Amino acid sequence: MGPARIGDLRLYLGDRHDAKDRSLLRSLKITAVLNCTPPRDESSTGCPNFFEKEPAMRYRRVPIFDTQAEDASGHFDGACDFIASRLHHGGVLVHCNRGVSRSATFVVAHLMTSAGLSVDGALDLVRETRPSAAPNDAFLAQLRALEARLDAARAADAKRTGAAPAPAPASCRRRPAAPSARQRAASGSGGARAARARGSGGARATRTGGSGSARAARTGGPGGARGRPARSRRRGPAGASGAAIGPAAGPPPGAKRPPSAPRGPGPRSDLPQSSRRRRAVEVAERTSERALLARGAATWRGRAPWRRPATAAARRRARWSRRACRS
Numbered sequence: 001m002g003p004a005r006i007g008d009l010r011l012y013l014g015d016r017h018d019a020k021d022r023s024l025l026r027s028l029k030i031t032a033v034l035n036c037t038p039p040r041d042e043s044s045t046g047c048p049n050f051f052e053k054e055p056a057m058r059y060r061r062v063p064i065f066d067t068q069a070e071d072a073s074g075h076f077d078g079a080c081d082f083i084a085s086r087l088h089h090g091g092v093l094v095h096c097n098r099g100v101s102r103s104a105t106f107v108v109a110h111l112m113t114s115a116g117l118s119v120d121g122a123l124d125l126v127r128e129t130r131p132s133a134a135p136n137d138a139f140l141a142q143l144r145a146l147e148a149r150l151d152a153a154r155a156a157d158a159k160r161t162g163a164a165p166a167p168a169p170a171s172c173r174r175r176p177a178a179p180s181a182r183q184r185a186a187s188g189s190g191g192a193r194a195a196r197a198r199g200s201g202g203a204r205a206t207r208t209g210g211s212g213s214a215r216a217a218r219t220g221g222p223g224g225a226r227g228r229p230a231r232s233r234r235r236g237p238a239g240a241s242g243a244a245i246g247p248a249a250g251p252p253p254g255a256k257r258p259p260s261a262p263r264g265p266g267p268r269s270d271l272p273q274s275s276r277r278r279r280a281v282e283v284a285e286r287t288s289e290r291a292l293l294a295r296g297a298a299t300w301r302g303r304a305p306w307r308r309p310a311t312a313a314a315r316r317r318a319r320w321s322r323r324a325c326r327s
Contacts, residue, residue: 003093004130010091013107013130015099016047031090036102038063045097066101073142076109083110104133108143119143
């Protein structure tokens with residue numbers, strides 16, 4: 001049958017057969033086990049900690065018998081603390097021999113201390129997934145005493161803080177999965193899209209109703225070509241009617257063109273003729289040298305096919321060219 005999961009928690013209630021099935025524990029990601037039986041050497045009804053030597057498993061034993069004379073209330077605090085702390089790391093299995101009385105008692109005690117449930121509410125929640133759970137009369141009376149102690153502690157806390165005691169939740173039953181963010185966005189965008197579509201009709205009519213006059217004002221006449229002002233490919237002076245056909249191209253007739261700025265380095269005019277000629281030669285040589293270096297850099301960077309120089313002198317020249325390019 002397998003262990004029963006309690007509500008939406010990773011808390012499982014089972015028997016000794018579930019506790020010894022390692023593949024089952026691994027599939028449920030159970031990393032802690034609360035063993036509610038005495039050690040095996042004291043009684044034949046005890047159940048060993050089957051995987052205690054594995055570092056991934058944590059065990060805690062509650063050595064009690066399933067009798068009317070047994071007092072389980074002294075183990076409630078330690079067992080509940082163990083379950084609450086190990087639930088942050090994985091699943092927790094609470095078991096005894098049959099998974100009926102002792103293990104169910106400690107599962108109910110954990111639900112009462114952590115979720116604030118009553119004895120009846122916690123027991124109903126456990127029986128939803130494991131109908132055979134039935135603590136004996138002694139354990140049930142001890143759970144009633146635990147409920148009264150928890151209610152008194154809540155009332156004392158409320159009196160000290162001056163606030164009304166928080167009502168205990170009805171249960172912690174498994175709730176349906178909440179819709180994802182994408183589903184919520186899709187469901188919300190449908191109504192928003194419909195509202196935008198309904199509102200855009202009037203806005204579009206308002207915009208298009210006044211667009212005729214605006215288009216006529218922009219184009220100088222009724223209509224126009226898609227609301228854009230009419231332009232002619234012809235450029236030049238005014239037409240025969242005196243209205244400008246298009247924007248003027250260039251300066252007006254008779255105007256002198258401003259002198260253009262010199263492009264690149266050139267000979268300086270304040271030097272003598274021979275110096276200007278020498279300056280021009282130097283600039284030309286430097287320009288050609290830079291072009292050659294740039295061409296070599298492009299070749300060495302892989303922009304053009306390259307082959308390794310055959311001679312040592314050629315390789316030295318290539319190294320010099322690379323160094324010059326880097327500098």
